Amino acid sequence: MAGLADNDTVTTIGEGGKRVWLYPKWIRGKMLTARTAVHWLLIVLLLIGPWIDIGGHPATRIDIPGRRIYFWGATLMATDGAYLLFLFGFVVFGVFFVTALFGRAWCGWSCPQTVFLESLIRPVERLIEGEPSKRRKLDAAPWKGSKFVKKGLKYAFYLVVAGGVGTTFTAYFLGRDGVIEAQLNPLSHPGGTATFVIITGLLLFDFAYFREQTCLVVCPYGRFQSVLLDRDSLAVLYDEGRGEPRGKAKDPNAGDCVDCKACVQVCPTGIDIRKGVQMECIQCMACIDACDSIMVKLQRDPGLIRLDSERHISASLAGKGKTDAPAAADSTASSAGAPAANTNWLSRAFRPRVVIYGLGLIAVFSILVFVLGNRQPVGLDLHRRSGVAPYVQMGDGSVQNSLELRIQNRSGEPRQFTVELVDEDGTNLLVPGGQLTVEAETTRQFPLFLIRPSELGGGDVELRVHDEQGFTDSVSIEFLAGSRPADDPRTGGEA
Ligand code: SF4
Ligand code: SF4
Structure with a gap:
């Protein structure tokens, strides 16, 4: 060779x-x-x-x-x-x-x-x-007559192709309505407009010169x-x-x-x-x-x-x-x-x-x-609410935990979820609003409250989440039982 x-x-x-x-x-x-x-x-x-x-x-x-x-x-x-x-x-x-x-x-x-x-x-x-x-x-050849026409035609075509690809590339991010809006009113989507201009410019440079x-x-x-x-x-x-x-x-x-x-x-x-x-x-x-x-x-x-x-x-x-x-x-x-x-x-x-x-x-x-x-068509995550005391001792002696249930609906249709306790051990579940509705392909967070008589102490609590389309799954969290009164400043006093 x-x-x-x-x-x-x-x-x-x-x-x-x-x-x-x-x-x-x-x-x-x-x-x-x-x-x-x-x-x-x-x-x-x-x-x-x-x-x-x-x-x-x-x-x-x-x-x-x-x-x-x-x-x-x-x-x-x-x-x-x-x-x-x-x-x-x-x-x-x-x-x-x-x-x-x-x-x-x-x-x-x-x-x-x-x-x-x-x-x-x-x-x-x-x-x-x-x-x-x-x-x-x-x-x-020197720049005159037919050279102007041919080169003009060629570069116009390059511009159309580069602009078309630039538009489509931007539409990958903004969506078709977004990219049309950006092209009609460039200042409405500065990021999209910049993407379009950069991609079109780079492609034009590549087609016409860099190759x-x-x-x-x-x-x-x-x-x-x-x-x-x-x-x-x-x-x-x-x-x-x-x-x-x-x-x-x-x-x-x-x-x-x-x-x-x-x-x-x-x-x-x-x-x-x-x-x-x-x-x-x-x-x-x-x-x-x-x-x-x-x-x-x-x-x-x-x-x-x-x-x-x-x-x-x-x-x-x-x-x-x-x-x-x-x-x-x-x-x-x-x-x-x-x-x-x-x-x-x-x-x-x-x-x-x-x-x-x-x-x-x-x-x-x-x-x-x-x-x-x-x-799974649905993703669940149960966690404690941030910015809120993890547990609060109520005036009647019971203990309340403030939780948040995040539901991710990955399916293409809205779903209505019901949450209930798996074990009847004396714990009460409070779900504000009752049923939880999550739109298609959306994630939403819902506050939940678990309330227990203090003598039951702590331990794991399991919640079942289901809907009418047949989805059912469970999530659990440790119930925190404390002895701080509701007006204790360290707990935030939330009841
Ligand atoms: S095409 Fe290339 S390899 Fe084939 S005969 Fe011609 S010079 Fe030789
Ligand atoms: S780039 Fe294409 S034409 Fe050139 S040597 Fe390689 S295969 Fe052959």
Whole structure:
């Protein structure tokens, strides 16, 4: 494989550190079709979430004042932090697992930056300004006539997309009515307006100027992916054993690579994948389509650039007797003709890191399913009232404890709860108002009073809370029996 020195510089940094602008070519192919389909599915899911309702709520919304999150039919409330933690763990282990197995699938296929840039921004740019040679000419041309029109049209489109995404992103927090209100009257929601302006501005900067630099310079994932990958992870790779030495198609001593550079011309990050695995590769697979189309034209087998593991490619190289890497035991490559795809899935799947990530993923997912499956529609918490004496000795000799019952109704309908004592041991329960009504997806606190003859002393008291929808649960608290009179200043004298 090529030495590190060949990859030492970033292709988009030119003489004196100047930015080298890329004009990637667009080429049809199986990978492009599949990737575009995935990208558009994600674009639609990302953009419609806050604008459509599921079960009377936005499909996706992070309602900070209401302290709840709506996610495609599920409602998580402020006290559901544990679920969010497991969800986060699931996403993290999921990314680790998929990366160890399939390489940077996230970057090329699901990252919002790639999704919008490759499947919306670049196609429209191509439509307005034409293919790379025309775009290059247009950029070099002086500012007049058609350049103004084309550039104006292009930037107007960028602004619409950036504004649309900025609006939707803000709607994730403010809700659709809130974001519309904020846009009609920016001062009514300063936070929302600021979010909209910042997101729109950043996206516009990214679409119009920064582009692949986000992946190369800013994105942290590109940096730490190397620790998630190993020689058995799938990556977009050039089969050097088959392709080298490069030469003309008619040269019988040349390999399959005709050095047409089609793979380089389509690369959105401007790299030459023939130099080996590079941090800049976002695994978009455009070079696979490009090279396959050349191979088909030359009536050779596709797959000179393909999704494969480094170990398998190296094994193919070793088979050709020009290895710079150890041959692998799992080699199934042929040294001539068509590449043998790395089909040894079993050995690839049972690598230590894949097993560890996979077990972590299964564990977090199982816990998440278990806790969500056992999630009660109602949450109860019985505690002493703050700012009030924990117990008070009444004039008739009985002792009163002032409590507070917090009821969280996680269901989508209002509920009426009844509270009663579990044991008839002489304790009296006083519930101001009798029945306790809690609106849908709301938490409310209710004062309760326990009164006992002082001779009964302290001990645990259990309360049963139930409603007509069949919910029943119990909570308990220790009854505090004291001897302070009601007018004792230390008790606050509350009766
Ligand atoms: S090398 Fe190929 S897969 Fe990697 S970013 Fe460039 S075109 Fe995409
Ligand atoms: S597209 Fe294929 S044949 Fe052309 S330079 Fe790239 S690897 Fe070689």
